[in-house]
Amino acid sequence: MTRRPLQWTIPALLALQLLMLWLQGAQLHRQNQVLQGLREDIQALTESLDSSQDPMSDSNEADLVPASTPPRSRPEKEMAVLGIQEEQEAAAKELQASRESGQKAVKDAREAQSKISIEENARKAEEAKKVQAATSSWMSWAWGAMALVAAALVARAVIRRRG
Secondary structure, three states, rough: OHHHHHHHHHHHHHHHHHHHHHHHHHHHHHHHHHHHHHHHHHHHHHHHHHOOOOOOOOOOOOHHHHHOOOOOOOOHOOOOOOHHHHHHHHHHHHHHHHHHHHHHHHHHHHHHHHHHHHHHHHHHHHHHHHHHHHHHHHHHHHHHHHHHHHHHHHHHHHHHHHH
């Protein structure tokens, strides 16, 4: 009669072990999914930061504005050269202003993106905490049930031996 409880105990424990392995695999799969999502988010963030960097380097403005021509003896041409120089100076100032506004826009965009990223990470952390809390709550009930089943099997075996 001592073999009877042992016949059911071993397969039951193996089935429970298989169930626990399956649960662990599901948890590992879910963690892998979360890590892949975070990896994709980080890649997208680095790509957007790389693409938002100013591709134009701050080169000398002397390269952009041609050198002035030597003064001529005719006053009409001097007036024309002065007009061209004023237009070039205005264009250089406009170019500088557009660069500054572009840099300011990039800076603002990076700040906004970092704020969004921080909020998104906080949201994901809260979600992960909720999932972890739900899993740990469920796992504690599963362990308790398994302990109760094991205690019942031991009690049954003891009662059968005495009876």
